[in-house]
Amino acid sequence: MVIHLHGQAADVERIARFCQKHDLRLIEDASQAAGASFLGKKVGSFGNISAFSLYATKNLATGEGGIIAFNNPSLRQRLSIYSNNGFYQGEVKEPLGDSLRMSDIHASIGSYYLKHLDELNDKRKDIAQYYNKRFEQLPILILPSSENNVFHHYNIVIKRDFPFSFQKAYSFFYKKGIRIKQYYPYTLSSFFKSNPSKTASFLTKNAFCIPMYPSLQEDEIKKIADTVIDYFGGSKS
Ligand SMILES: Cc1ncc(COP(=O)(O)O)c(C=O)c1O
Numbered sequence: 001m002v003i004h005l006h007g008q009a010a011d012v013e014r015i016a017r018f019c020q021k022h023d024l025r026l027i028e029d030a031s032q033a034a035g036a037s038f039l040g041k042k043v044g045s046f047g048n049i050s051a052f053s054l055y056a057t058k059n060l061a062t063g064e065g066g067i068i069a070f071n072n073p074s075l076r077q078r079l080s081i082y083s084n085n086g087f088y089q090g091e092v093k094e095p096l097g098d099s100l101r102m103s104d105i106h107a108s109i110g111s112y113y114l115k116h117l118d119e120l121n122d123k124r125k126d127i128a129q130y131y132n133k134r135f136e137q138l139p140i141l142i143l144p145s146s147e148n149n150v151f152h153h154y155n156i157v158i159k160r161d162f163p164f165s166f167q168k169a170y171s172f173f174y175k176k177g178i179r180i181k182q183y184y185p186y187t188l189s190s191f192f193k194s195n196p197s198k199t200a201s202f203l204t205k206n207a208f209c210i211p212m213y214p215s216l217q218e219d220e221i222k223k224i225a226d227t228v229i230d231y232f233g234g235s236k237s
Pocket residue numbers: 003029031032053054055065066
């Protein structure tokens with residue numbers, strides 16, 4: 001399963017080729033990257049099955065719910081049966097299932113946002129471009145790449161040389177009225193009590209996200225960028 005994290009398309013074409021070679025099925029989790037492309041093809045169109053969460057914070061949202069995309073038409077009936085308590089066209093087809101139908105109201109919100117998805121993603125990209133430009137002067141930061149990215153989050157990684165404490169940074173930003181967030185503060189291995197990889201451990205501690213959503217106003221974006229620059233000792237001029 002490949003996850004297009006933070007809105008950044010993963011190198012899914014290479015992974016798809018690997019799966020083909022080894023006769024593996026590929027699942028794409030495109031929940032954070034609706035509208036992103038890789039090599040000119042939309043994410044969610046590479047996998048055998050692809051999932052999109054439509055939770056309220058997502059680039060494409062209905063409030064709650066999701067979309068499953070697939071390239072094998074026989075899956076349509078199975079998924080439909082499963083999502084409707086085992087029923088299909090009024091008959092019980094399977095003893096097992098769940099009640100996972102999307103309401104028309106949620107679907108209509110989604111249809112509206114689907115029409116505006118590219119435009120909303122472009123706003124995110126503009127904000128990211130501004131952040132990237134302002135933070136160029138801070139070599140301590142690893143900034144997100146703009147390539148194939150629809151910026152669900154703007155995730156900043158801080159290089160090892162800076163003594164970063166998320167709690168301290170959080171208080172600093174909070175006092176300025178800015179909420180920063182660490183989305184993934186645990187490694188997968190911490191749940192299995194195995195040894196985490198050094199890179200994974202590092203990324204749980206040395207990364208954080210600053211606000212990123214299409215309705216951010218110019219003065220807010222500037223204030224956020226100024227505060228990041230203040231925190232990491234750059235110059236605001
Ligand atoms: C990458 C990813 N996958 C799956 C999910 C789960 O989505 P949902 O809460 O709609 O089931 C999320 C939600 O945050 C997500 O970001």
